[in-house]
Amino acid sequence: MKFDMHCHTKEGSLDGQVAIADYIRILKDKGFDGMVISDHNSYNGYRRWKKNIKGKKYRDFVVLKGIEYDTIDAGHILVIMPETLKLRILEMRGLPVGLLIDIVHRYGGILGPTHPCGERYLSFINTRKQRNKEAVMERFDFVESFNSCESRESNAGAARLADKYHKPGFGGSDSHREDCIGTAYTEFPVKIECESDLIRCVKYGVGITCGGVYYTGTTKQKIGVFNEVLVQSFWVYNRVTGWARKPRRKKELKKRDMKIKIPQK
Numbered sequence: 001m002k003f004d005m006h007c008h009t010k011e012g013s014l015d016g017q018v019a020i021a022d023y024i025r026i027l028k029d030k031g032f033d034g035m036v037i038s039d040h041n042s043y044n045g046y047r048r049w050k051k052n053i054k055g056k057k058y059r060d061f062v063v064l065k066g067i068e069y070d071t072i073d074a075g076h077i078l079v080i081m082p083e084t085l086k087l088r089i090l091e092m093r094g095l096p097v098g099l100l101i102d103i104v105h106r107y108g109g110i111l112g113p114t115h116p117c118g119e120r121y122l123s124f125i126n127t128r129k130q131r132n133k134e135a136v137m138e139r140f141d142f143v144e145s146f147n148s149c150e151s152r153e154s155n156a157g158a159a160r161l162a163d164k165y166h167k168p169g170f171g172g173s174d175s176h177r178e179d180c181i182g183t184a185y186t187e188f189p190v191k192i193e194c195e196s197d198l199i200r201c202v203k204y205g206v207g208i209t210c211g212g213v214y215y216t217g218t219t220k221q222k223i224g225v226f227n228e229v230l231v232q233s234f235w236v237y238n239r240v241t242g243w244a245r246k247p248r249r250k251k252e253l254k255k256r257d258m259k260i261k262i263p264q265k
Contacts, residue, residue, distance in 0.1 A: 001033040001062070001188045004181065005210075006078065006114060006144065006172020008068075009037060012045030017177050020049045024058045030182040034062030034192060038078055038114075038172070041070055041093045064195050068114060071097045072242050074136070075116070075127040078144060078170070081109035083195045089252040094242025097124075101139050110199050112142035112167065115150050115174070117157030125157065137165050142202055145169030148183035148215040168202055171210030177217065184212030 004027055008016040016039065018026075027035055037045045046065040054063070066080045067090050074097035079090060085107055089095070095103075104111045113124035120126045125133075143162040146155050146169065162169040171184040189207030192198050201208065 001190075001192050002031065003034045003036060003062075003064075003186050003188065003192070004032055004173050004175070004184060005036045005066075005170045005186045006038050006068070006147065006174045006184070007035050007181070008039055008174070008176045009045030009048070011048040012037065012039030012042045013176065014040070015176050016045070018175070018181065020045050020063075021053060021057075022178070023181060024049075024053070024061050024063065026178065026181045028058065028061055032061075032182055032185070034064065036064045036066040036078075036080065036172075036198075038066040038068045040068050041091055043067060043091060062192055062194075064192075064198060067091070069093065069095070069100060069111075070242070071095055071100055072239075073097055073127065074113070075118075075121065075123040076114045077111050077124075078114050078172075079104055079109060079111045080195055080198060081107060082199065085109070089249060092245045092249045092252065094245055094249060097136060101136070105139075108199065110141035110202050112140045112144060112170065114144040114172070115147045115154060115158065116143060116161055117154045118147070118150050123154075125161070137161065140165070140167060142168045142170055144172055146171040146184050146210050146212050147174050148172075148180060148212050149174040149218045152214070166205075168205050168208040169210050170208075171212050173212065173215070175215075179217060180215045183215050184210070186210045 007023055009020045010016045010018055011020055039045045049063050066078055069077045069079050070093040071077055072094045116124040143158055145159040145162040171186045173180050173184045175181045187209045188201050190201055
Protein backbone atom coordinates (compact mmCIF):
# COMPACT_ATOMS: atom_id res chain seq x y z
CA MET A 1 0.00 0.00 0.00
CA LYS A 2 1.18 3.48 -0.89
CA PHE A 3 1.08 6.24 1.76
CA ASP A 4 2.19 9.84 2.15
CA MET A 5 3.53 9.75 5.71
CA HIS A 6 3.98 13.47 6.40
CA CYS A 7 0.96 15.73 5.78
CA HIS A 8 0.03 19.07 7.39
CA THR A 9 -3.62 20.08 7.19
CA LYS A 10 -5.31 23.47 7.30
CA GLU A 11 -7.38 22.29 10.28
CA GLY A 12 -4.42 21.17 12.38
CA SER A 13 -1.31 23.19 11.48
CA LEU A 14 -1.00 26.97 11.61
CA ASP A 15 1.02 26.89 8.39
CA GLY A 16 -1.14 24.29 6.64
CA GLN A 17 -3.05 25.53 3.58
CA VAL A 18 -4.97 22.42 2.44
CA ALA A 19 -8.13 21.06 4.06
CA ILE A 20 -8.16 17.36 4.93
CA ALA A 21 -10.91 16.59 2.40
CA ASP A 22 -8.82 18.10 -0.39
CA TYR A 23 -5.77 16.16 0.78
CA ILE A 24 -7.61 12.88 0.41
CA ARG A 25 -8.99 13.77 -3.03
CA ILE A 26 -5.57 14.77 -4.36
CA LEU A 27 -3.77 11.73 -2.98
CA LYS A 28 -6.44 9.38 -4.35
CA ASP A 29 -6.09 11.01 -7.77
CA LYS A 30 -2.34 10.35 -7.57
CA GLY A 31 -2.82 6.67 -6.81
CA PHE A 32 -2.20 6.70 -3.06
CA ASP A 33 -3.98 4.31 -0.71
CA GLY A 34 -3.60 6.37 2.45
CA MET A 35 -1.95 9.12 4.44
CA VAL A 36 -0.69 9.97 7.91
CA ILE A 37 -1.92 13.31 9.26
CA SER A 38 1.13 14.77 10.98
CA ASP A 39 0.09 18.19 12.17
CA HIS A 40 2.32 20.17 14.53
CA ASN A 41 1.47 19.22 18.14
CA SER A 42 -2.20 18.81 17.26
CA TYR A 43 -4.74 16.15 16.33
CA ASN A 44 -7.27 18.71 15.07
CA GLY A 45 -6.88 17.71 11.43
CA TYR A 46 -7.57 14.10 12.34
CA ARG A 47 -10.53 15.13 14.50
CA ARG A 48 -12.04 16.98 11.52
CA TRP A 49 -11.69 13.88 9.35
CA LYS A 50 -13.14 11.60 12.02
CA LYS A 51 -16.12 13.88 12.71
CA ASN A 52 -17.02 15.07 9.20
CA ILE A 53 -15.62 12.59 6.66
CA LYS A 54 -14.98 9.12 8.09
CA GLY A 55 -17.60 6.64 6.97
CA LYS A 56 -19.30 9.17 4.68
CA LYS A 57 -16.81 9.64 1.86
CA TYR A 58 -13.59 8.09 0.53
CA ARG A 59 -14.18 4.75 2.26
CA ASP A 60 -11.43 3.10 0.21
CA PHE A 61 -8.76 5.51 1.48
CA VAL A 62 -6.95 5.06 4.82
CA VAL A 63 -6.36 8.06 7.09
CA LEU A 64 -4.05 7.46 10.04
CA LYS A 65 -3.57 9.61 13.13
CA GLY A 66 -0.05 10.92 13.64
CA ILE A 67 1.53 14.00 15.12
CA GLU A 68 4.76 15.91 14.47
CA TYR A 69 5.91 16.67 17.98
CA ASP A 70 8.21 19.59 18.85
CA THR A 71 10.68 18.37 21.45
CA ILE A 72 12.72 20.79 23.53
CA ASP A 73 16.02 19.13 22.62
CA ALA A 74 15.74 17.00 19.48
CA GLY A 75 13.71 18.80 16.82
CA HIS A 76 10.63 17.32 15.18
CA ILE A 77 9.57 13.75 15.89
CA LEU A 78 6.76 11.88 14.11
CA VAL A 79 4.63 9.91 16.60
CA ILE A 80 2.05 7.27 15.73
CA MET A 81 -0.03 5.74 18.52
CA PRO A 82 -2.55 2.87 18.50
CA GLU A 83 -6.00 3.98 17.36
CA THR A 84 -7.57 3.25 20.76
CA LEU A 85 -5.41 5.79 22.63
CA LYS A 86 -5.83 9.49 23.26
CA LEU A 87 -2.81 11.02 25.01
CA ARG A 88 -3.26 14.74 25.63
CA ILE A 89 0.41 15.04 26.56
CA LEU A 90 1.29 14.61 22.86
CA GLU A 91 -0.46 17.90 22.09
CA MET A 92 1.71 19.76 24.61
CA ARG A 93 5.01 20.59 22.96
CA GLY A 94 8.27 20.78 24.87
CA LEU A 95 9.04 17.31 26.24
CA PRO A 96 12.67 16.12 26.11
CA VAL A 97 13.11 13.37 23.56
CA GLY A 98 14.02 10.68 26.12
CA LEU A 99 10.76 11.17 28.00
CA LEU A 100 8.78 11.31 24.75
CA ILE A 101 10.23 7.93 23.76
CA ASP A 102 9.37 6.48 27.19
CA ILE A 103 5.75 7.63 26.90
CA VAL A 104 5.23 6.50 23.32
CA HIS A 105 6.72 3.06 23.90
CA ARG A 106 4.91 2.56 27.21
CA TYR A 107 1.60 2.92 25.37
CA GLY A 108 2.52 0.81 22.34
CA GLY A 109 3.31 3.55 19.84
CA ILE A 110 6.19 4.17 17.46
CA LEU A 111 8.21 7.29 16.69
CA GLY A 112 11.10 8.55 14.61
CA PRO A 113 12.82 11.77 13.57
CA THR A 114 11.49 13.74 10.62
CA HIS A 115 14.06 15.39 8.33
CA PRO A 116 16.75 14.39 10.88
CA CYS A 117 19.60 16.08 8.99
CA GLY A 118 17.73 19.27 8.09
CA GLU A 119 17.42 22.73 9.65
CA ARG A 120 19.04 23.68 12.92
CA TYR A 121 16.62 23.44 15.89
CA LEU A 122 14.12 21.48 13.77
CA SER A 123 16.12 18.32 13.12
CA PHE A 124 17.54 15.65 15.40
CA ILE A 125 21.14 15.61 14.18
CA ASN A 126 21.43 19.41 14.07
CA THR A 127 19.70 20.05 17.40
CA ARG A 128 20.87 17.66 20.08
CA LYS A 129 24.21 18.36 21.74
CA GLN A 130 24.07 15.54 24.26
CA ARG A 131 26.63 12.77 24.18
CA ASN A 132 23.96 10.06 24.05
CA LYS A 133 22.83 10.81 20.49
CA GLU A 134 23.58 7.28 19.30
CA ALA A 135 21.70 5.74 22.22
CA VAL A 136 18.64 7.82 21.31
CA MET A 137 18.87 6.79 17.65
CA GLU A 138 18.81 3.15 18.74
CA ARG A 139 15.50 3.74 20.52
CA PHE A 140 13.70 5.20 17.50
CA ASP A 141 11.48 2.86 15.48
CA PHE A 142 11.98 4.43 12.04
CA VAL A 143 13.64 7.35 10.27
CA GLU A 144 12.11 9.71 7.74
CA SER A 145 14.72 9.04 5.08
CA PHE A 146 13.07 10.95 2.20
CA ASN A 147 11.38 14.32 2.68
CA SER A 148 10.31 16.17 -0.48
CA CYS A 149 11.03 19.58 1.07
CA GLU A 150 14.60 18.75 2.12
CA SER A 151 17.83 18.96 0.11
CA ARG A 152 19.53 15.98 -1.47
CA GLU A 153 22.29 16.24 1.14
CA SER A 154 19.77 16.21 3.99
CA ASN A 155 17.95 13.16 2.64
CA ALA A 156 21.23 11.35 1.94
CA GLY A 157 22.22 11.88 5.57
CA ALA A 158 18.83 10.62 6.74
CA ALA A 159 19.12 7.51 4.56
CA ARG A 160 22.55 6.80 6.04
CA LEU A 161 21.08 7.03 9.54
CA ALA A 162 18.33 4.56 8.66
CA ASP A 163 20.90 2.17 7.23
CA LYS A 164 23.38 2.54 10.09
CA TYR A 165 20.80 1.89 12.80
CA HIS A 166 18.81 -0.66 10.79
CA LYS A 167 15.58 1.33 10.90
CA PRO A 168 12.78 1.31 8.31
CA GLY A 169 12.80 4.44 6.16
CA PHE A 170 9.70 6.55 5.63
CA GLY A 171 8.99 8.88 2.75
CA GLY A 172 6.81 11.93 3.39
CA SER A 173 6.03 15.05 1.39
CA ASP A 174 5.95 17.37 4.44
CA SER A 175 3.29 19.12 2.41
CA HIS A 176 1.67 22.34 3.53
CA ARG A 177 0.57 23.42 0.04
CA GLU A 178 -1.47 21.65 -2.60
CA ASP A 179 1.29 21.33 -5.20
CA CYS A 180 3.52 19.44 -2.75
CA ILE A 181 1.03 16.74 -1.80
CA GLY A 182 2.06 13.23 -2.81
CA THR A 183 5.58 14.15 -3.90
CA ALA A 184 6.93 11.45 -1.54
CA TYR A 185 5.67 7.99 -0.74
CA THR A 186 6.13 4.98 1.50
CA GLU A 187 5.19 1.50 0.24
CA PHE A 188 4.09 -1.12 2.77
CA PRO A 189 4.12 -4.82 1.86
CA VAL A 190 0.98 -5.60 3.85
CA LYS A 191 -2.52 -4.19 4.10
CA ILE A 192 -2.74 -1.21 6.45
CA GLU A 193 -6.22 -0.41 7.77
CA CYS A 194 -5.43 1.23 11.11
CA GLU A 195 -2.57 2.58 13.22
CA SER A 196 -1.99 -0.80 14.89
CA ASP A 197 -1.45 -2.42 11.47
CA LEU A 198 1.18 0.20 10.69
CA ILE A 199 2.87 -0.23 14.07
CA ARG A 200 3.11 -3.99 13.60
CA CYS A 201 4.50 -3.58 10.09
CA VAL A 202 7.18 -1.14 11.25
CA LYS A 203 8.21 -3.35 14.15
CA TYR A 204 8.53 -6.28 11.76
CA GLY A 205 10.61 -3.96 9.60
CA VAL A 206 10.83 -5.88 6.32
CA GLY A 207 9.77 -4.76 2.87
CA ILE A 208 9.08 -1.08 3.58
CA THR A 209 10.36 1.15 0.76
CA CYS A 210 10.16 4.89 0.11
CA GLY A 211 11.09 7.59 -2.37
CA GLY A 212 9.75 10.58 -4.23
CA VAL A 213 10.63 13.77 -6.08
CA TYR A 214 11.94 17.06 -4.73
CA TYR A 215 9.58 19.97 -4.15
CA THR A 216 10.96 23.33 -5.24
CA GLY A 217 8.39 25.70 -3.76
CA THR A 218 9.37 25.70 -0.09
CA THR A 219 9.44 28.88 1.97
CA LYS A 220 13.14 28.31 2.60
CA GLN A 221 13.87 28.37 -1.12
CA LYS A 222 11.74 31.46 -1.69
CA ILE A 223 13.19 33.69 1.04
CA GLY A 224 16.83 32.63 0.75
CA VAL A 225 19.14 34.14 3.38
CA PHE A 226 16.16 35.43 5.37
CA ASN A 227 15.37 31.82 6.24
CA GLU A 228 17.87 32.08 9.10
CA VAL A 229 15.67 34.74 10.70
CA LEU A 230 12.70 32.39 10.39
CA VAL A 231 14.67 29.53 11.97
CA GLN A 232 15.77 31.72 14.89
CA SER A 233 12.20 32.91 15.35
CA PHE A 234 11.01 29.32 15.52
CA TRP A 235 13.58 28.54 18.20
CA VAL A 236 12.28 31.42 20.33
CA TYR A 237 8.65 30.44 19.69
CA ASN A 238 9.31 26.78 20.57
CA ARG A 239 11.07 27.73 23.82
CA VAL A 240 8.42 30.21 24.91
CA THR A 241 5.42 28.02 24.08
CA GLY A 242 7.14 24.97 25.56
CA TRP A 243 7.73 26.86 28.78
CA ALA A 244 4.12 28.12 28.82
CA ARG A 245 2.78 24.57 28.56
CA LYS A 246 5.02 23.24 31.33
CA PRO A 247 2.30 23.33 34.07
CA ARG A 248 -0.13 21.41 31.84
CA ARG A 249 2.55 18.89 30.91
CA LYS A 250 3.45 18.30 34.56
CA LYS A 251 -0.20 17.77 35.44
CA GLU A 252 -0.67 15.29 32.61
CA LEU A 253 2.58 13.48 33.45
CA LYS A 254 1.46 13.13 37.05
CA LYS A 255 -1.79 11.55 35.88
CA ARG A 256 0.23 9.11 33.79
CA ASP A 257 2.79 8.50 36.55
CA MET A 258 5.69 9.46 34.28
CA LYS A 259 8.82 10.93 35.84
CA ILE A 260 10.36 13.98 34.19
CA LYS A 261 13.88 13.34 32.94
CA ILE A 262 16.18 16.33 32.69
CA PRO A 263 18.24 16.18 29.48
CA GLN A 264 22.00 16.05 29.93
CA LYS A 265 24.00 19.12 28.98
